[in-house]
Amino acid sequence: MTVRHEPGASRFILNIDGSDDSAIAWYQTDPEGNLLMTHTEVPFAASGQGIGSRLARGLFDIARKDGLRLVLRCPFLGQWFARHPEYSDVVAG
Template sequence: MSAVRDNEAAQRYELDVDGQTAIAAYHREGDVVVFTHTKVPDALQGQGIASRLIAGALADVRAKGLKIEPLCAFVAAYVARHPEAANIAPR
């Protein structure tokens, strides 16, 4: 499994697993990363891929000194379950 990467040109975080790519789409509003959608390929469902993707994405957001707005239901649920993410969400 590779590392989570920010594909800024496509406005999404990506995680490659077994030749497939899970994504967390976003757009930027100033210093806020607005997460809009998370998609994990069907073959990878139920393996914790989305959680790993979002953990990596949030770590990158934090490292860049940005905040998030979790419009995506999965990202919102992840933040609710992980108090350590509270300092970057929501705005």
């Protein structure tokens, strides 16, 4: 499973193997070009399987690689980041 950034849809998406479902993290872009991460959704059938964490790690890796800055308004992503401070270089607020 690989996370994809879809800027045209303002989201990061992770297709779940063996399923038609996807985990998605949505964002808005602020005037400085930061990505305001607003909401993360994992299908109920995939909950408890680490899918949200895979999505989070993948989007943080993409942000680092592409020089993006994230503002964490999504509670899930904020909690994930609290456990992974090694990504502080991509968090703007």
